[in-house]
Amino acid sequence: MPQAPAVQPAAHPAAGGERASEVRLRATGLTKFFGATRALDGVDVGVKAGEALAIMGPSGSGKSTLLLALAGIERPDAGSVIYRPDGGPEVDVAALPDRERSRLRRGDFGFVFQQGLLIPELTAEENVALPLMVTGASRQAATATARDWLGRLGLAGMEGRRMGELSGGQAQRVAIARAQAGGSTVTFADEPTGALDSATSREVMDLLLESTVGRGAALVLVTHDPQVAARCDRTLSLRDGRVEHQFFRNPSTGQQPVVPAPSGHPSLGRPGRILRGGTL
Numbered sequence: 513m514p515q516a517p518a519v520q521p522a523a524h525p526a527a528g529g530e531r532a533s534e535v536r537l538r539a540t541g542l543t544k545f546f547g548a549t550r551a552l553d554g555v556d557v558g559v560k561a562g563e564a565l566a567i568m569g570p571s572g573s574g575k576s577t578l579l580l581a582l583a584g585i586e587r588p589d590a591g592s593v594i595y596r597p598d599g600g601p602e603v604d605v606a607a608l609p610d611r612e613r614s615r616l617r618r619g620d621f622g623f624v625f626q627q628g629l630l631i632p633e634l635t636a637e638e639n640v641a642l643p644l645m646v647t648g649a650s651r652q653a654a655t656a657t658a659r660d661w662l663g664r665l666g667l668a669g670m671e672g673r674r675m676g677e678l679s680g681g682q683a684q685r686v687a688i689a690r691a692q693a694g695g696s697t698v699t700f701a702d703e704p705t706g707a708l709d710s711a712t713s714r715e716v717m718d719l720l721l722e723s724t725v726g727r728g729a730a731l732v733l734v735t736h737d738p739q740v741a742a743r744c745d746r747t748l749s750l751r752d753g754r755v756e757h758q759f760f761r762n763p764s765t766g767q768q769p770v771v772p773a774p775s776g777h778p779s780l781g782r783p784g785r786i787l788r789g790g791t792l
């Protein structure tokens with residue numbers, strides 16, 4: 513696979529500025545049942561503008577359900593998901609009518625999933641342009657934006673290829689371009705590197721972080737890979753639908769601690785700290 517060039521995002525005020533501490537999404541008491549299975553059990557979590565949040569945990573611990581609930585795809589049985597758009601009034605995503613939730617998902621939120629969102633019959637360019645046209649952009653404008661993003665993600669010259677003609681890493685870059693082209697403020701990624709070898713996974717994570725957090729957007733990603741989670745600012749670890757730990761990246765070492773928290777009081781205020789449960 514060719515070396516991916518760095519994304520050159522537009523300058524943004526969130527990188528270290530005041531907006532960087534702005535909470536974009538805050539979920540409180542999220543609870544979700546599937547029949548008798550309690551997939552989420554009172555989860556509290558927030559994510560800020562310009563922050564990358566990883567969600568980890570064993571299989572069946574509720575990671576995907578949490579991601580889908582935060583994104584307004586899965587409606588929780590209890591709890592709220594407050595979304596604060598850039599400059600607009602806050603909304604409770606969980607309580608919005610279906611039509612409004614769809615509008616939010618098409619406009620403010622971007623999605624990078626391991627499979628399913630890219631249409632195999634369409635070219636890379638068409639896959640990126642299509643959602644823009646659905647939200648009202650002209651074909652010409654949508655195509656120009658799609659080409660721009662594909663170029664930023666190192667896919668210049670491959671715009672006309674159908675998805676089957678791209679490698680797994682290249683296809684994920686198309687998915688990232690698709691999620692970012694509409695200017696989403698929160699990107700949700702479910703196992704974005706799940707099917708990739710470790711070198712390609714690193715490249716895709718570089719691009720995903722640069723194209724989201726790098727322009728002041730929030731990133732929420734589900735992963736089983738500790739290396740991927742360690743690239744994020746914070747990791748939420750779930751077990752049986754509950755938040756078991758939070759790991760904060762140490763800004764000076766860039767590392768997250770890998771040892772579980774000792775029982776007792778969380779050590780607040782220190783970089784690289786671990787909290788038991790808790791919120792943002």
Ligand SMILES: Nc1ncnc2c1ncn2[C@@H]1O[C@H](COP(=O)(O)OP(=O)(O)OP(=O)(O)O)[C@@H](O)[C@H]1O
Nearest residue numbers: 546549550551569570571572573574575576577578
């Ligand atoms: N649509 C559904 N119908 C019934 N049960 C579901 C549904 N979605 C999730 N569940 C159940 O809810 C629980 C949490 O599932 P979820 O997919 O969120 O876990 P996960 O941590 O993402 O798992 P994995 O790592 O295996 O993808 C599991 O017991 C799962 O079987």
